[in-house]
Amino acid sequence: MSKDYSNQEFEVKRICDVCVVDAFLAEYILREVDEATCSYCGEVRITLPLTDIADRVETAFDEHYHRTSDQPSDYEYMLLADRESSYEWSREGLCTAEAIAGASGMSESVANDIQEILADRHWDLESAQMGEETAFAADAYYEEKSVSAGSYTDEWILFEASLKTEARFFSRAAAAHLADVFGGIDKLTTIDGRPLVVTVGPGCQIDHLYRGRVFQSDDTLTAALKRPDTELGPPPAKFAGAGRMNAPGISVFYGADKAEVVVAEVRPPVGSKVAVAKFEITRQLHLLDLTALPKIYESGSIFDPGFGRRLERAAFLRSLGKQMTRPVMPGDEALDYLATQATADFLATENKPLLDGIIFPSVQAREGRNIVLFHKSARVEPLDTPEGTSISTSVGHSTEEGWETGYTVYEEVQEAQGSNHKDVAEAQVRGAQTLYPDELFLTDPLRVDPSSVVVHHVQWVNYHCEPHAVDRHRYTRAAESDSSPFSFDEDF
Template identity: 50%
Template sequence: MARLPRDLFDRRATLGPCKNGGVGFFAAQIALVLKLLRGVEQCRVDERRSEPPTNPARFNPTAAAEIRYSLPSHLALPEGPNRFSFHTAKLWSLPGSINGAIGSEEDPPAVPAKALATAEIVECAGKALGGDVHQDEADELKAKMLCHACVGEAYLSGEIAREGECAKCSYCGKTRRCYGVGDVAERVQVAFEQHYIRTSDQPTSWQYTLMSDRESSYDWSRDGEPITDAIANAAEIPQEAAEDIQQILEAEHDDFDSAAMGEETEFSSDSQYEEKGTSDRVWQEEWRNFESSLKTEARFFSRTAARHLASIFDGIDDLRTQSGQPLVVDAGPGTDFHSVYRARVFQSEDKLEEALCRPDIHLGSPPASVAAAGRMNARGISVFYGANDSKVAIAEVRPPVGSQVAVARFEIIRPLRLLDLTALTAVSVTGSIFDPDHAGRMERAMFLRTLSARITRPVMPDDEHFEYLATQAVADFLATESSVPIDGIIFPSVQAAGDVLNVVLFHKAARVEALALPKGTEIKARNGHMEEDGWEEDYEVIEEVPPAPKEPAAEAKPKPGWPDFAAMAAMPWEPHDPDWRDASLRVVLDSVTVHQVRRVEFKTDEFNVSRRRWEKREPDF
């Protein structure tokens, strides 16, 4: 049940102009009275006036307006009976501030021209109540028309030009495609909710401290720009149109409780706004949930994980960096990324010689039966890891001292599309704040800038089994489920510094073209030979091919009939190749080198360890 606050009555307040916010709490209480007295049995106003004194700075207690209220029986007071006859509220003011009175709609009093403060109080109270007069004004403003030519913001102007109706613009007078100002106000409201924030109308405690410091020259000013200027600048519309939109939105956001507390509401005429930063907090939380679900819930069949990855990578080929570089780059013949280096570590001479004989087999992607789990592949899934530099390729296999590393360069022989994670850090999204999806794209772009670091962060060997699950799932999704065709990923090296890159080619693009060797070829490799001064290391591969068969002299033979079963039997039989993939790589035989690991260098950050000793003491309490 509504209750009328007793401290409303016989309150004295110094009133200022309503436009400057001086009416504050007292105007709000008048609004409260008017709201509670809707359906009142009787509301009478007795007016007493006195001539203003010659000195306006002197307080005049005789200038007052007396308002008498009679509440109906269904309204209750905090104390006493449920019905009361007359209570008096006296409004005291500076001379000349109140020379009028507040009356009912049925019997409005005559208000002299000098009664500005009273009129402003009534106006503020009416706005706080969302009264009929104020709503009518808002409806009139909504009915105005705004043409696309008066809107400079490209997205909003284009939408009006496409979907608006032909009407006479209320601001330029031209007949063009228009939106109602009420419709434009709705779009402004959505845009400001997503991209702007209302700044505080009070200094912070730290700013108050500076202001109260006598030795400080700090002068506080509110952040942001006035609401009408913010609307005009965001939509690039005339100032008059911005003011109309502000009034419409202010009327829709009027809140009686906030007005009663003297609090500023959204789109208030005195409010100021500034653009707010983008946050990827939701995306980061979803990524953590994605990692956790792979580790603890479902590893192989997870619709939640698939939906999350789809939201991240769908349409990623349309994104660009700030310099215009695409996130999905072309690789292969005629491109900047046309070859990669791959290394393999060996600790026995026999296996090394075997690899030198057939680098297409032993230096390429491993067979599925021996494919170990890696950052971008699960165990048993054969992929091709490489680098754009031979030294980086060696560093990535982390060879022990005393081992030998074989390195070869592989040409990319067919067009491939690779996702460049190094470009994610500079991804940029352009668009309009009036596009409802723009905020989501900005949040996604902000998350993508951190995704490269998440995928390539160093992982300890003991943690690889769990910590590689997320990156393996990403690679599997991009290789098989992504709406964007992607053959591999370019990512920064964690083992080498500088402008060096790693690349992983997914299973579908990891096949190496077999060497063209005559049938019956025997291949031998050796790592050196004996000289007078001792053993000299000299890696060499020798191919022994059979002699070319001599073709017998052609003899005239009768033309066989069809089918010629004898000829079919003599045809060479080729075993069926179960590998359906097209070859993507070709080893460059002249590029094969062997590196003997003599020492390993590390780059570290050194920290001193301090050691202290304290005597144990029992606490006093």
């Protein structure tokens, strides 16, 4: 038995951009300048030899498809052997020509010709004599490979490990990895068209945030009621502790889209009080939405050599949101937050495009969303408080029935003296917020609404748990020297 490798019919066939259908392959053909008659539509167009397109198909199938087994698995053999089973085995996938047509959109005649070209390449005498199937044979079947995160997961694990055990600062490898993961992420969308980078601020769906603070004494609470811009806003750098998205000393704005989410996130003890205020976003900011990552969708052509890498990236991003927001046990924050802190710094200062913050799901409130605004976008506009204003508060009053809680803030202002009455307030706020040179001329992105402040008295806490019963068994140990509760025959 012999095989003709010099099939002259296919060597002379040419195909145009219209007949390949796939946009990437069409563009690939149009890079040529020579026109010739297309062997499939008969039109004189820019064409390529069909064998060149077959090369692309072969490469794409090696990366994105696999040949299915022509034999049932052990489990399927068991089902076939079961006389009471109605199971009928059929091979997974599509036959080679159908798989090529389905992947490329090319006509049946083109797909059949490409199948024959590739079958010729992979045919060998020894396999034919043994009756073994070879790649791209007419009766072979193919199906798409499942997409995995591939090397992205491995690189992320190395990135986390290097921060924990080698260096707290960026290495070139770490920066390159983050650039590969997040570069151009504003161009990606979910399968239903949601962008991964959302714009918030005036005229946008999200135009305000809520932020709160726990208080265990009325003295500190009343100070916050007087100046919610400084006391409920981001802390000064010297008081900024480490968080999921910030290193110690880096002041950022942690907020939420709902007031009740804020109360859950600050995890107040019973008997404490939580003051929550609304902060208006005064200019447009761009945030990475981690809640959209599970539905990320990457479109493209399997004939594009870079498409496989983009699919791996999308697969990794689908899981990254959970990795970045997984609950961290108390005491483990110092190490477990390193990767997310470094990622936030990179997105704020190095990524293309630069981002202002991150939206991520709350781990304390099931339906809630948290928003962190990076340091450069975490400044709060000072309250418009005239110079010399005296501020006092009341937390309630006595009645015949007893004490009645009620929070009131009183502002006693002096008559206008013609000075800029925002100077004092602005100096106070600026003293609590470190500014870098490139931030001095930017508009403050946040403005507190002093009339929105609400004090929540924490009376009890409710936990939502998933119970798992524990089975307990008792058995009698045999009296023999063998302490095992089980007996075995000596002969197997």
